[in-house]
Amino acid sequence: MTKIDIRRIITRYINQEASQEELAILYEWVKKGNNKEIFQKLVQADFLVNYEDKSWQTEEAFENFLHTIKKKESLKVRSLYAQNHIWKYAAVIMITVGSSLFFLLNQGTVRDIPLEVDPNQITLQLDNGEVLTIDPESDATIQSKNGGTVVSMVKGMLSQKQEKGKKDKVSNNTIKVPFGKNLSITLQDGSVVMLNSGSSITYPSSFEGADAREVKLKGEAFFEVAKNPQKPFIVKTKDMYTQVFGTVFNVSAYEEDGPAEVVLVEGSVGVGNPANLNSRVIQMLKPSQKATSVVGGDTNFRVEDVDVAPYISWTKGILAFENESMVQIIKRLQRQYNIKIHNTYKELDERRFTGMFDEENIDHVLRTIQAHTHFSYDKNDNVITIKNPNKQ
Numbered sequence: 001m002t003k004i005d006i007r008r009i010i011t012r013y014i015n016q017e018a019s020q021e022e023l024a025i026l027y028e029w030v031k032k033g034n035n036k037e038i039f040q041k042l043v044q045a046d047f048l049v050n051y052e053d054k055s056w057q058t059e060e061a062f063e064n065f066l067h068t069i070k071k072k073e074s075l076k077v078r079s080l081y082a083q084n085h086i087w088k089y090a091a092v093i094m095i096t097v098g099s100s101l102f103f104l105l106n107q108g109t110v111r112d113i114p115l116e117v118d119p120n121q122i123t124l125q126l127d128n129g130e131v132l133t134i135d136p137e138s139d140a141t142i143q144s145k146n147g148g149t150v151v152s153m154v155k156g157m158l159s160q161k162q163e164k165g166k167k168d169k170v171s172n173n174t175i176k177v178p179f180g181k182n183l184s185i186t187l188q189d190g191s192v193v194m195l196n197s198g199s200s201i202t203y204p205s206s207f208e209g210a211d212a213r214e215v216k217l218k219g220e221a222f223f224e225v226a227k228n229p230q231k232p233f234i235v236k237t238k239d240m241y242t243q244v245f246g247t248v249f250n251v252s253a254y255e256e257d258g259p260a261e262v263v264l265v266e267g268s269v270g271v272g273n274p275a276n277l278n279s280r281v282i283q284m285l286k287p288s289q290k291a292t293s294v295v296g297g298d299t300n301f302r303v304e305d306v307d308v309a310p311y312i313s314w315t316k317g318i319l320a321f322e323n324e325s326m327v328q329i330i331k332r333l334q335r336q337y338n339i340k341i342h343n344t345y346k347e348l349d350e351r352r353f354t355g356m357f358d359e360e361n362i363d364h365v366l367r368t369i370q371a372h373t374h375f376s377y378d379k380n381d382n383v384i385t386i387k388n389p390n391k392q
Contacts, residue, residue, distance in 0.1 A: 008190035008226045120178050120338070124151060124158075127171030127205075134158060134175075136183055149205070158185040160205065176200040177219075180338025182314075189213060189226045191233065194315050196220035198254065198335040207231065220252040222315045236274055239293035240301065243282060244269045250312050256331060259293045263311040273300045310356075319357040319365070326351050329369075337362045338382075345375050345388040 009022045018026065030036055122134040126149055132142050139154045149171075151160045160173070177183050177195045184194045188206045191213070195201060199219025207213045213233045225233045227246025235242040237253035239260040247267025253260035262271055262285065270282030271291045283301050285291055290306045313320040319336055321329055326348045330341045339362060343349065351373055357365050362384070366377055376389040 120180070122178065122181055122183055123176050124160075125174045125176070127173065134183070136181065158183060160185075160188075171205045172202055173205060174200060174202045178338065179335045187213075187215075189228065189231075191226045192224040194222040196222075196314055196335070197338070217251055217253055219254050220250070220314070222248075222250050222312060224248050239274070239295070240271050240291070241274045242269050242271050250308075252311075254331070254335075257328065259295070261290055261292050261311075263290045263306060263308055264288070265308050265312060271301055313356070317358065319360075321353050321355050323352050323354050325349065326353070326369075329353060333362065333365065340383045341386065342383065343386040345386050347388070348373065348375060348386065 009018060009026050013023070013026055118133065122136060124132045124134055126132070126144060130144055132144065132151060134142070134151070134153060136153060136158075140152075142151045142153075143149070149160065151158060158175070175183065175185060175195065177197060177199050179197050182194065182196050184192060185201075186192055187203060188208075193201060193203075193215075196219060199217070199221060201218075201221060202216040204210070204214075211231065213228070213231055214236065215234070216236045218237070221235075223233075223235065223244075225244050225246050225248075229245050233244045233246070235244075235251055237251065237260045238255065239253065240262065242249065242251060242262050244267065247269055248265040249267075249269055250263045250265065251260070252263075262269065264285040264287050266287055268284060268286065270284045272282040283291065283303065285303065288305055288308055289303055290311070291301045291303050294300060294302050307322075310320040310322040319332070321332075324332075326343070327350070330343060333339070334341055353369055353372065355368060357368070363379070366384070370376075374389055375386055377384055377386045
């Protein structure tokens with residue numbers, strides 16, 4: 001079980017899709033600690049968004065929930081989790097509750113769709129070509145022109161809802177995240193995707209009726225996939241595809257970085273060549289393994305054991321380098337800080353560095369690297385120029 005399971009159960013309950021077993025698990029979780037208050041807010045906000053009933057009361061919602069659980073629990077399904085596991089989820093939900101908290105909005109506010117799109121803003125392009133801008137720092141609801149799509153942003157977590165009458169019509173959406181930003185989104189099946197800066201993902205508004213849950217990625221993303229053995233989750237990139245049934249992994253496929261990489265954190269995944277998507281020939285990974293695409297080699301992928309921490313540290317706001325060349329570091333710094341870096345000191349290109357930075361500014365990072373090698377740099381607005389100090 002991963003930390004997204006209780007989150008997925010809450011989403012399934014709100015969508016009236018939870019099984020009796022899931023209801024029993026949810027019922028036990030809600031009774032512990034302050035989970036009751038957390039759940040009350042989630043259900044109340046969902047009720048407000050769907051029915052626009054401002055007089056709806058939290059306590060009434062909770063009592064209705066308990067009544068529903070007791071009524072549906074006819075099979076007397078026993079909770080599969082011991083008390084310490086329930087407490088583990090109680091702790092996790094305080095950190096990850098933003099994924100389900102997409103209902104907690106400025107409830108009277110629906111923002112107008114901007115006429116001009118700022119390239120430095122996160123954007124959501126709908127299937128009809130309409131583009132919505134997303135501000136991860138501002139909790140709000142954004143509605144498409146035809147009212148068929150409503151996206152909600154709370155604490156950097158984006159969720160999307162289709163109008164009830166249009167749920168049977170599946171549309172493709174593309175989210176683009178510019179340099180200097182990242183964004184977490186909850187997909188229709190409850191899977192959570194965290195997009196790194198300079199990345200984009202194309203995904204369907206619903207996976208209903210599909211044999212597989214397919215998304216297309218450019219850049220880097222961290223996936224926590226909701227389990228569904230009958231419907232595999234497939235991440236397509238230019239050089240590879242990754243197939244999973246419910247697990248935690250990181251995919252890095254920036255075109256400017258060269259080979260694509262998949263790092264498995266938890267569970268199991270298979271990687272394959274996108275040209276042979278239907279061949280069922282995939283190479284399986286184990287936790288703490290990385291698969292790197294190989295162009296023109298005897299095999300499609302190179303698999304090796306790795307420490308996953310440096311590969312997923314970006315999800316915690318930490319910038320980590322593990323024996324990386326200055327060329328690669330510069331690319332990552334440009335994406336992280338949305339800044340241009342020109343390196344005129346070419347002898348630095350292949351110098352390698354290892355380090356970890358927690359929310360430091362770009363100057364601190366460069367000064368730290370300077371302590372290990374001799375160079376100078378000038379900063380002019382949004383452009384940094386690295387120079388050979390002996391040629392000033």
